Amino acid sequence: MRRDDSGRNVCIGVVGLGFRGLPQLDVLLGMPDVEIAAVCDIYEDRVKMAQDHVEKARGKRPMGTLDYRELNACREIEAVVIMTGWTSHTAIAIDAMRKGKIVGMEVGGSASLEECWELVRTSETTGMPVMLLENCCYNREEMTLLNMIKKGVFGEIVHCQGGYQHDLRDEIGEGDKNRHYRQNQFLHRNGELYPTHELGPIAMYLNLNRGNRMVTLVSMASKAIGQHAWLQRHRPDSDLAQAVFRQGDVVTTMIRCANGETIVLTHDCTLPRPYSRGGRIQGLKGIWQEDNRSIYLEDRTPSDPSYWTHRWESDAPYMEEYLHPLWKEYVRDGLRGGHGGMDYLVLRAFLESIQQGKEFPIDVYDAASWMAITCLSEQSIAMGSMPVAIPDFTCGRFCCRKKREKDRYSLDDVYDDVFAQ
Amino acid sequence: MRRDDSGRNVCIGVVGLGFRGLPQLDVLLGMPDVEIAAVCDIYEDRVKMAQDHVEKARGKRPMGTLDYRELNACREIEAVVIMTGWTSHTAIAIDAMRKGKIVGMEVGGSASLEECWELVRTSETTGMPVMLLENCCYNREEMTLLNMIKKGVFGEIVHCQGGYQHDLRDEIGEGDKNRHYRQNQFLHRNGELYPTHELGPIAMYLNLNRGNRMVTLVSMASKAIGQHAWLQRHRPDSDLAQAVFRQGDVVTTMIRCANGETIVLTHDCTLPRPYSRGGRIQGLKGIWQEDNRSIYLEDRTPSDPSYWTHRWESDAPYMEEYLHPLWKEYVRDGLRGGHGGMDYLVLRAFLESIQQGKEFPIDVYDAASWMAITCLSEQSIAMGSMPVAIPDFTCGRFCCRKKREKDRYSLDDVYDDVFAQ
Numbered sequence: 001m002r003r004d005d006s007g008r009n010v011c012i013g014v015v016g017l018g019f020r021g022l023p024q025l026d027v028l029l030g031m032p033d034v035e036i037a038a039v040c041d042i043y044e045d046r047v048k049m050a051q052d053h054v055e056k057a058r059g060k061r062p063m064g065t066l067d068y069r070e071l072n073a074c075r076e077i078e079a080v081v082i083m084t085g086w087t088s089h090t091a092i093a094i095d096a097m098r099k100g101k102i103v104g105m106e107v108g109g110s111a112s113l114e115e116c117w118e119l120v121r122t123s124e125t126t127g128m129p130v131m132l133l134e135n136c137c138y139n140r141e142e143m144t145l146l147n148m149i150k151k152g153v154f155g156e157i158v159h160c161q162g163g164y165q166h167d168l169r170d171e172i173g174e175g176d177k178n179r180h181y182r183q184n185q186f187l188h189r190n191g192e193l194y195p196t197h198e199l200g201p202i203a204m205y206l207n208l209n210r211g212n213r214m215v216t217l218v219s220m221a222s223k224a225i226g227q228h229a230w231l232q233r234h235r236p237d238s239d240l241a242q243a244v245f246r247q248g249d250v251v252t253t254m255i256r257c258a259n260g261e262t263i264v265l266t267h268d269c270t271l272p273r274p275y276s277r278g279g280r281i282q283g284l285k286g287i288w289q290e291d292n293r294s295i296y297l298e299d300r301t302p303s304d305p306s307y308w309t310h311r312w313e314s315d316a317p318y319m320e321e322y323l324h325p326l327w328k329e330y331v332r333d334g335l336r337g338g339h340g341g342m343d344y345l346v347l348r349a350f351l352e353s354i355q356q357g358k359e360f361p362i363d364v365y366d367a368a369s370w371m372a373i374t375c376l377s378e379q380s381i382a383m384g385s386m387p388v389a390i391p392d393f394t395c396g397r398f399c400c401r402k403k404r405e406k407d408r409y410s411l412d413d414v415y416d417d418v419f420a421q
Numbered sequence: 422m423r424r425d426d427s428g429r430n431v432c433i434g435v436v437g438l439g440f441r442g443l444p445q446l447d448v449l450l451g452m453p454d455v456e457i458a459a460v461c462d463i464y465e466d467r468v469k470m471a472q473d474h475v476e477k478a479r480g481k482r483p484m485g486t487l488d489y490r491e492l493n494a495c496r497e498i499e500a501v502v503i504m505t506g507w508t509s510h511t512a513i514a515i516d517a518m519r520k521g522k523i524v525g526m527e528v529g530g531s532a533s534l535e536e537c538w539e540l541v542r543t544s545e546t547t548g549m550p551v552m553l554l555e556n557c558c559y560n561r562e563e564m565t566l567l568n569m570i571k572k573g574v575f576g577e578i579v580h581c582q583g584g585y586q587h588d589l590r591d592e593i594g595e596g597d598k599n600r601h602y603r604q605n606q607f608l609h610r611n612g613e614l615y616p617t618h619e620l621g622p623i624a625m626y627l628n629l630n631r632g633n634r635m636v637t638l639v640s641m642a643s644k645a646i647g648q649h650a651w652l653q654r655h656r657p658d659s660d661l662a663q664a665v666f667r668q669g670d671v672v673t674t675m676i677r678c679a680n681g682e683t684i685v686l687t688h689d690c691t692l693p694r695p696y697s698r699g700g701r702i703q704g705l706k707g708i709w710q711e712d713n714r715s716i717y718l719e720d721r722t723p724s725d726p727s728y729w730t731h732r733w734e735s736d737a738p739y740m741e742e743y744l745h746p747l748w749k750e751y752v753r754d755g756l757r758g759g760h761g762g763m764d765y766l767v768l769r770a771f772l773e774s775i776q777q778g779k780e781f782p783i784d785v786y787d788a789a790s791w792m793a794i795t796c797l798s799e800q801s802i803a804m805g806s807m808p809v810a811i812p813d814f815t816c817g818r819f820c821c822r823k824k825r826e827k828d829r830y831s832l833d834d835v836y837d838d839v840f841a842q
Contacts, residue, residue, distance in 0.1 A: 155650075156646065156650075158643050158644060158646065158647065158670045158671060158692060159643045159670065159671035159689075159692075167731060216805065216806065218639045218641065218675070218806045218808075220639065220675040220677055220683055221683070222579050222580045222677075222681060222682060222683040223579060223680070223681025223682065225577065225579065225681075225705065226579065226705060229576075229577075229705050248683075249579045249580065249703075250579060250580035250683055250703060252675050252683060252685050254639070254641040254673050254675065254806065256641055256643075256806070259644070260643060260644025260646075261643060261644065262641055262642070262643040262669075262671055262673060264673050264685075268580075268703070271579060271580075271703050271704070271705065271708065272705075272706065272707055272708065272717060272718075272719040272731070273703070273707075273708045273717055273731065274708075274717050274731040274732055274733050275731065282670075282671060282689070282692050282694070283692070284646065284647060284650050284692065284693075285693065286693055286694075287692065287693065287694045287695075289712060291710060291712055291713045291715075292712045292713040294712075296693060296694055296695050297693075298693040310588060310693070310694065310695040310696065311695055312695050384637065384808050385637065385639045385675065385677070385808040386807070386808060387639075387805050387806040387807060
């Protein structure tokens with residue numbers, strides 16, 4: 001990566017201008033050190049809208065194109081940010097790297113191991129780095145939990161859980177919008193379609209790809225009746241109401257790590273429920289759970305000595321006490337961007353890493369291994385919940401890969417001393 | 422079974438007089454229609470203590486023996502209640518049936534499929550019925566949830582979760598008490614050791630062995646470090662502090678049912694945590710979760726139409742509205758026995774079924790299939806989380822086995838009309 005040049009402009013091309021791309025383009029336009037040189041989408045109306053938008057904000061109309069290869073070929077672009085539908089991220093990223101571009105990729109699962117390997121190999125051979133823009137790694141709660149874990153509050157970690165549990169029946173059921181990136185996946189696939197929002201933070205808790213790694217997984221899917229029932233009730237006249245959805249309503253995935261920890265993921269998007277990433281962290285000294293916003297710490301939570309009388313306490317005081325220093329600063333300076341502020345932070349991590357020539361906090365090995373969970377879980381389910389090996393995309397180097405440089409955006413450790421007090 | 426003769430005396434022999442047996446013996450002695458003719462344990466002091474106890478309560482000293490075969494051979498005994506350590510239940514039950522006794526068995530997992538089959542075959546060939554005394558099936562919350570499910574509140578059920586999540590490090594770590602039934606299991610086994618407290622109620626929710634059944638399971642175990650760390654800290658001088666415990670701290674098991682539902686079980690006994698059976702029920706119309714004591718029902722929970730704004734509500738009003746009629750009556754008449762009253766109810770279900778000549782609400786097929794989860798989960802883990810087939814102990818009859826007779830203790834349906842209003 002280039003040498004440290006904090007604050008310098010980074011010239012960016014944006015591919016994908018839909019529900020995710022447009023709001024993130026806005027976040028980028030809010031950053032004075034970002035220049036948007038080109039925008040791309042397969043729909044012309046979106047490209048025009050984005051061009052108008054950038055021109056209005058910056059006084060200069062960016063290039064617009066329907067062909068990402070054209071955008072990737074732009075001389076002045078240093079980094080390409082990919083926010084298209086799930087199945088096109090890798091192909092666009094590989095083309096961009098081959099054309100000498102740094103890559104920021106939105107999240108999504110992979111449909112084959114081959115594309116994960118190609119992503120890794122292309123980054124290694126071209127020397128161009130890739131960052132997976134997993135916003136939840138920069139969410140307030142997850143960063144604060146990371147801080148607690150790295151400070152030893154939970155002791156050695158043994159088990160983590162998480163989920164993408166989000167009632168999307170309304171969104172998936174929009175029968176007439178053929179531009180939707182999710183609907184076809186639910187019609188034709190059956191697996192842990194969207195693992196990274198919960199797995200990303202867990203990967204940081206467990207030092208995955210830095211002295212630990214995911215070794216094997218098994219997935220199981222429930223029957224798929226939720227989306228169909230919703231359509232029968234709410235859109236009985238749409239063609240989609242007759243369709244057979246293959247994606248199980250609840251898909252559970254168990255993962256075992258090299259150092260013996262287990263991870264359980266839940267994908268749950270087609271039944272009625274409140275949103276939850278279903279977090280749970282268990283270590284030698286205590287447990288935290290998202291759904292009751294509670295914690296139990298053996299040496300701190302008030303408790304009778306009898307094991308029948310352990311009681312949860314609210315996690316609120318701990319969330320305050322251990323607030324991650326990046327978030328302390330962020331709250332003080334004012335939150336920006338969507339999803340509670342994390343969308344802004346993940347893009348800043350991307351941009352400032354580029355400016356300072358530092359390794360990305362979520363690198364190509366993280367991206368490949370997290371994305372691979374999707375296709376591997378599909379394979380496991382297709383074979384009746386057979387265990388499936390998770391490749392080591394570092395080819396053995398995970399054993400002794402060092403932590404990244406000290407940085408405010410680091411996720412493998414928390415460096416209090418890099419923040420102004 | 423014998424003909425209806427409500428209120429008549431049932432003459433019982435009790436085998437196993439430890440931490441479970443003694444308190445349950447007390448509950449039995451509180452019932453005027455129960456006679457205790459004999460007691461048995463492998464420890465003489467326990468037998469004497471129980472004999473004294475019965476004599477004091479009833480004025481008549483029961484037979485005492487160290488040999489269950491002697492107890493099972495007692496002419497006057499109609500039913501044997503087995504409350505020994507996990508690994509001896511089946512052998513004692515089989516001997517009892519062969520001697521013409523009805524059997525009530527405390528819960529615990531099986532160590533082999535063979536013993537499950539033998540239990541079933543012996544019951545079938547001798548004609549003697551077996552009831553698994555799973556108290557949690559008669560717990561207030563579980564019965565009330567059963568009532569909600571059978572009244573359609575959650576719609577068609579898709580996914581259930583449960584767990585035996587109980588910090589037992591103190592109990593397992595009692596190095597000098599060689600009479601402990603759990604310690605050796607944690608030293609030498611690795612699996613879902615204790616599935617029935619959560620699986621029993623779920624089996625009722627999902628009509629298992631009555632039109633549905635468990636078809637396959639996969640288990641995964643985390644590393645086993647919790648018990649050792651606890652001993653190193655609290656009993657560093659005990660021999661046990663040097664022992665290697667094989668039981669993973671967190672063991673997760675996924676089960677798929679014939680009708681497409683999934684079940685996830687968690688065994689979690691050697692890390693610090695509050696007690697929880699980790700219940701979760703998901704259907705087409707809503708979700709319930711134990712840890713936040715919350716519910717979301719699509720058509721009832723106040724909610725914005727946007728899927729981002731679904732909010733949990735407390736389950737308390739629903740627990741009141743749908744309180745199971747058996748519990749309504751029980752609360753009115755006064756709770757008795759341990760564990761919040763369920764210990765009493767499960768014994769009443771056993772005794773009244775015998776008096777009235779009705780099928781047991783938890784029969785030998787339920788017992789065998791629930792207990793089998795333990796050895797199957799061990800096999801799955803031993804083979805690297807391979808999927809394992811769960812036998813159909815009904816040999817195909819589960820498809821069209823009918824619901825049991827209307828009864829106040831029924832668990833496959835809820836009969837409001839058998840209760841006085």
